[in-house]
Amino acid sequence: MEFQAPKGTRDFYPKQMAWQNFLFDAWRRVSIRNGFEQIDGPVIELLDLYQIKSGGEMVGQAFRVRHPETEDEQFAIRPEFTPTLARMVAEQANTLPKPIKWFSIPNVCRAERPQRGRLREHWQWNLDIIGLDSMTADAEAIFAAVDLMQELGLGPEHVRVKISHRQTIGHVLSKLGVADDKMVNAFELLDKRDKIEAQAFSQGASKLGLDGDRLDRFDQTCRMKYAAGQLHLLRQQIGIEENLEDLEDLDEKLTAFGIAPWCEYDLGIVRGFAYYTGTVFEIHETSGAERAIAGGGRYDNLIELFGGPKMSAVGFGMGDVVISLVLADKGLKPEDVSPRPHAFIIPEGDDMTGQVTQLAGQLRQQGLHIRFSYKSTRNMGKLLKEADAAHARYAVIINDQIQQDLVNLKDLDSGTQSQVNASQLPDLLQANNTG
Amino acid sequence: MEFQAPKGTRDFYPKQMAWQNFLFDAWRRVSIRNGFEQIDGPVIELLDLYQIKSGGEMVGQAFRVRHPETEDEQFAIRPEFTPTLARMVAEQANTLPKPIKWFSIPNVCRAERPQRGRLREHWQWNLDIIGLDSMTADAEAIFAAVDLMQELGLGPEHVRVKISHRQTIGHVLSKLGVADDKMVNAFELLDKRDKIEAQAFSQGASKLGLDGDRLDRFDQTCRMKYAAGQLHLLRQQIGIEENLEDLEDLDEKLTAFGIAPWCEYDLGIVRGFAYYTGTVFEIHETSGAERAIAGGGRYDNLIELFGGPKMSAVGFGMGDVVISLVLADKGLKPEDVSPRPHAFIIPEGDDMTGQVTQLAGQLRQQGLHIRFSYKSTRNMGKLLKEADAAHARYAVIINDQIQQDLVNLKDLDSGTQSQVNASQLPDLLQANNTG
Numbered sequence: 001m002e003f004q005a006p007k008g009t010r011d012f013y014p015k016q017m018a019w020q021n022f023l024f025d026a027w028r029r030v031s032i033r034n035g036f037e038q039i040d041g042p043v044i045e046l047l048d049l050y051q052i053k054s055g056g057e058m059v060g061q062a063f064r065v066r067h068p069e070t071e072d073e074q075f076a077i078r079p080e081f082t083p084t085l086a087r088m089v090a091e092q093a094n095t096l097p098k099p100i101k102w103f104s105i106p107n108v109c110r111a112e113r114p115q116r117g118r119l120r121e122h123w124q125w126n127l128d129i130i131g132l133d134s135m136t137a138d139a140e141a142i143f144a145a146v147d148l149m150q151e152l153g154l155g156p157e158h159v160r161v162k163i164s165h166r167q168t169i170g171h172v173l174s175k176l177g178v179a180d181d182k183m184v185n186a187f188e189l190l191d192k193r194d195k196i197e198a199q200a201f202s203q204g205a206s207k208l209g210l211d212g213d214r215l216d217r218f219d220q221t222c223r224m225k226y227a228a229g230q231l232h233l234l235r236q237q238i239g240i241e242e243n244l245e246d247l248e249d250l251d252e253k254l255t256a257f258g259i260a261p262w263c264e265y266d267l268g269i270v271r272g273f274a275y276y277t278g279t280v281f282e283i284h285e286t287s288g289a290e291r292a293i294a295g296g297g298r299y300d301n302l303i304e305l306f307g308g309p310k311m312s313a314v315g316f317g318m319g320d321v322v323i324s325l326v327l328a329d330k331g332l333k334p335e336d337v338s339p340r341p342h343a344f345i346i347p348e349g350d351d352m353t354g355q356v357t358q359l360a361g362q363l364r365q366q367g368l369h370i371r372f373s374y375k376s377t378r379n380m381g382k383l384l385k386e387a388d389a390a391h392a393r394y395a396v397i398i399n400d401q402i403q404q405d406l407v408n409l410k411d412l413d414s415g416t417q418s419q420v421n422a423s424q425l426p427d428l429l430q431a432n433n434t435g
Numbered sequence: 436m437e438f439q440a441p442k443g444t445r446d447f448y449p450k451q452m453a454w455q456n457f458l459f460d461a462w463r464r465v466s467i468r469n470g471f472e473q474i475d476g477p478v479i480e481l482l483d484l485y486q487i488k489s490g491g492e493m494v495g496q497a498f499r500v501r502h503p504e505t506e507d508e509q510f511a512i513r514p515e516f517t518p519t520l521a522r523m524v525a526e527q528a529n530t531l532p533k534p535i536k537w538f539s540i541p542n543v544c545r546a547e548r549p550q551r552g553r554l555r556e557h558w559q560w561n562l563d564i565i566g567l568d569s570m571t572a573d574a575e576a577i578f579a580a581v582d583l584m585q586e587l588g589l590g591p592e593h594v595r596v597k598i599s600h601r602q603t604i605g606h607v608l609s610k611l612g613v614a615d616d617k618m619v620n621a622f623e624l625l626d627k628r629d630k631i632e633a634q635a636f637s638q639g640a641s642k643l644g645l646d647g648d649r650l651d652r653f654d655q656t657c658r659m660k661y662a663a664g665q666l667h668l669l670r671q672q673i674g675i676e677e678n679l680e681d682l683e684d685l686d687e688k689l690t691a692f693g694i695a696p697w698c699e700y701d702l703g704i705v706r707g708f709a710y711y712t713g714t715v716f717e718i719h720e721t722s723g724a725e726r727a728i729a730g731g732g733r734y735d736n737l738i739e740l741f742g743g744p745k746m747s748a749v750g751f752g753m754g755d756v757v758i759s760l761v762l763a764d765k766g767l768k769p770e771d772v773s774p775r776p777h778a779f780i781i782p783e784g785d786d787m788t789g790q791v792t793q794l795a796g797q798l799r800q801q802g803l804h805i806r807f808s809y810k811s812t813r814n815m816g817k818l819l820k821e822a823d824a825a826h827a828r829y830a831v832i833i834n835d836q837i838q839q840d841l842v843n844l845k846d847l848d849s850g851t852q853s854q855v856n857a858s859q860l861p862d863l864l865q866a867n868n869t870g
Contacts, residue, residue: 002525002526002741002742003480003481003483003484003522003525003741003742004522004526005476005477005480005522006477006479006480006481006510009476009477009478009479010477011474011475011476011477011519011523011526012473012474012475012476013474013523013527014472014473014474014537017472017473017474017475018472018473020475021463021473028456029802032774032804033799033802033803033804033805034799034805035776035804035805035806037449037452037453037773038447038449038452038453038456039446039447039448039449039452040446040447040452040455041440041444041446041447042440042441042444042445042446042556043444043478043512043542043544043556044441044444044498044512044544044556045438045440045441046438046441048438049438059503060503061503062503063479063500063501063502063503063510064500064501064502064503065498065499065500065512066498066499067498067499067546068494068495068496068497068498068499068546069546075441075498077478077479077500077512084446087438087439087440088446088448090437090438091437091439091446092448097824099809102449107478109478109479111502111503111504121477121478121479132809134809136792136809139792143796143799147799147800150800252789253792256788256789256792256793256796257792257793257795257796258793258796258797258800259796306437306438307437307438338472339467341470353691354687354691357571357574357688357691357692358691358692358693360692361578361691361692361693361694362693364468364469364578364582365582365585365693367464367468368468369467369468369470370468370469370470371470374534374567374569374571389532
């Protein structure tokens with residue numbers, strides 16, 4: 001009998017898991033310092049929950065779940081977290097202090113063909129601000145995303161926040177002849193541009209009124225990028241009468257937050273979901289080598305759709321897979337982030353097994369990461385090698401003198417060794433651990 | 436449209452989530468300092484994986500999962516983690532260093548009727564030692580469980596590790612007339628004793644050869660508890676010829692680890708799963724008020740069943756629900772463990788919004804948890820009240836003097852206020868934060 005993980009899912013052995021924890025800890029740390037509180041919901045939800053948002057496009061991607069005995073309820077493994085978030089906000093909208101600033105790190109599952117950067121199960125950092133009708137919310141969400149990039153060692157030379165606005169894109173498309181009632185379909189199609197065949201794309205575009213020439217003009221518009229402080233150039237490009245109030249307001253706040261060098265305005269960013277109502281943004285590697293690292297925007301109508309009051313909302317999602325690929329591409333993904341033992345206890349002479357156990361128990365209960373050998377060998381060279389393999393910071397070598405509170409402490413980085421009091425080990429080990 | 440979380444699952448709003456994180460951090464911290472490495476696997480597995488262990492009793496409890504389009508593969512949401520662990524060990528048994536010491540914190544789902552202490556989705560701390568054929572492994576697993584109890588503020592007066600051994604129970608049952616081929620059924624029945632109707636239990640017992648009188652004698656045996664160091668009394672009780680080598684060895688190691696006062700030997704503990712082969716143990720509240728906090732034991736044949744080599748193994752699982760109930764029962768569950776902001780920035784005078792944003796961004800990028808008000812009010816009293824409601828440690832009050840690097844720092848715990856350099860805020864706030 002041999003089994004493997006289902007296609008498109010992953011086993012996390014200790015080294016891979018240490019990286020997941022490293023990434024999740026960064027997500028959590030950055031979220032908290034930006035004033036967000038963590039939430040979570042069930043891994044299964046009623047399938048109907050995914051019918052509401054964006055007309056059910058998620059339902060086709062959801063793994064279906066049923067109770068082994070009863071057939072009357074139909075569940076799905078969550079393919080995304082936003083419907084859970086909207087349900088939770090709607091349920092307690094009257095009692096929650098506003099604005100609601102929440103983050104979550106759920107695993108989500110999609111029954112698609114696995115591709116590079118897109119697996120059947122992945123973990124997603126979701127960050128949302130609900131109930132704050134000001135571009136401060138959009139700016140703060142983008143700031144948190146940039147703060148995370150910087151926390152992982154990335155700079156404006158590696159990644160770029162590409163910002164756009166649904167109304168601005170709508171204005172351009174409208175001038176090119178796309179009817180208002182086709183606008184949502186146009187957004188969906190344009191979002192897929194790099195992911196589908198060229199022919200399928202032009203056919204779709206032509207149906208929306210974007211024939212060859214007009215599509216070229218749209219493409220031209222999308223090729224222009226505008227740095228922070230240069231929105232007047234965008235206005236000139238798309239027509240002086242267009243109101244860019246939201247983006248100008250956002251631009252000012254991104255500059256105040258000190259992250260203007262990370263950001264640019266790019267009308268090529270549209271996002272596929274129908275529910276976005278204003279700002280949309282994605283984070284991309286500057287070379288464009290991988291899929292989007294993160295994507296989000298403003299969705300002012302969604303909470304109402306789930307039974308809550310009308311509340312403005314802005315947020316983004318970032319998966320664990322693409323950010324890890326980008327960090328690896330840039331040589332910024334650490335080789336091994338496993339926790340390092342404070343000490344490895346080594347007995348010198350026979351009959352010390354009980355003392356090793358006792359000392360290990362005492363030190364662990366004081367918060368120290370302690371290991372020892374399970375082998376019966378008393379060969380000092382072999383035991384020191386095992387301590388090294390465990391990447392321990394110190395070896396604590398004990399013999400009969402432990403009855404006089406004396407042990408030998410060997411620094412495994414420098415190789416120096418000295419006799420110390422066993423009772424001082426907690427302080428000595430805690431002070432000098434680097435892992 | 437109104438939706439709720441599926442029956443038996445939970446929404447974690449910020450306060451509940453803070454508790455989950457507090458508990459998971461304790462699980463992780465204790466695991467790591469005891470030398471365990473974290474792993475995880477997919478939330479879905481092939482349904483067949485749950486047929487192997489214990490003859491498929493888990494299959495009936497598993498939520499079934501299917502791909503929305505294809506019917507050929509049958510998945511389940513994991514109802515427990517041990518089959519995933521066994522699969523992962525079997526896959527890499529030849530290359531993994533031994534012993535394998537792993538822990539995990541998966542969510543698992545069971546399609547049962549929800550009860551107090553037993554929900555349809557819960558998180559489970561799993562801790563296992565594989566490939567170490569010595570009672571040191573059993574003792575170390577139990578030590579880690581006790582270390583966790585102590586970390587959460589529990590003592591031997593609150594909880595008890597109840598230890599038994601499948602062969603010892605088998606010996607007693609055998610003497611009472613239970614046939615060898617009925618032994619596994621007897622273990623399953625005895626494990627359910629407190630959970631099923633008295634009549635159903637005696638009927639089941641009678642089928643196994645345990646009629647009224649013999650059942651009474653078994654009950655008597657189960658009522659006796661033996662403290663550490665008193666295994667000779669157990670030998671006298673059950674017959675002098677019984678070999679208690681394993682338990683005597685374990686007893687010695689639990690004493691060396693310093694946790695003898697937490698442990699007792701109790702033949703009433705049998706565990707239901709068929710796959711246990713030696714030591715079995717459970718942790719219970721001393722009053723017996725809640726379900727078992729944790730349960731585990733030795734399972735030396737399981738890795739082989741999943742296609743790996745023959746490897747000894749011992750481990751336990753602890754759910755998040757019962758331990759939280761026990762801590763609440765004992766008054767040991769903290770009211771609120773939400774992270775505390777280092778500071779709340781308050782503008783004094785008009786037109787400071789940009790400076791608030793800038794300072795917040797700078798301090799957050801230096802690792803500090805910073806909040807500010809989204810309201811347009813400049814009323815100092817109201818803003819200080821908001822800072823207090825956010826439970827911030829300090830208020831940083833800024834006015835025009837920030838251009839001379841000067842801000843006012845108000846300690847919100849003591850009420851004292853002083854003027855400091857803005858450039859020193861990172862050090863000042865970091866040094867004095869208590870949350």
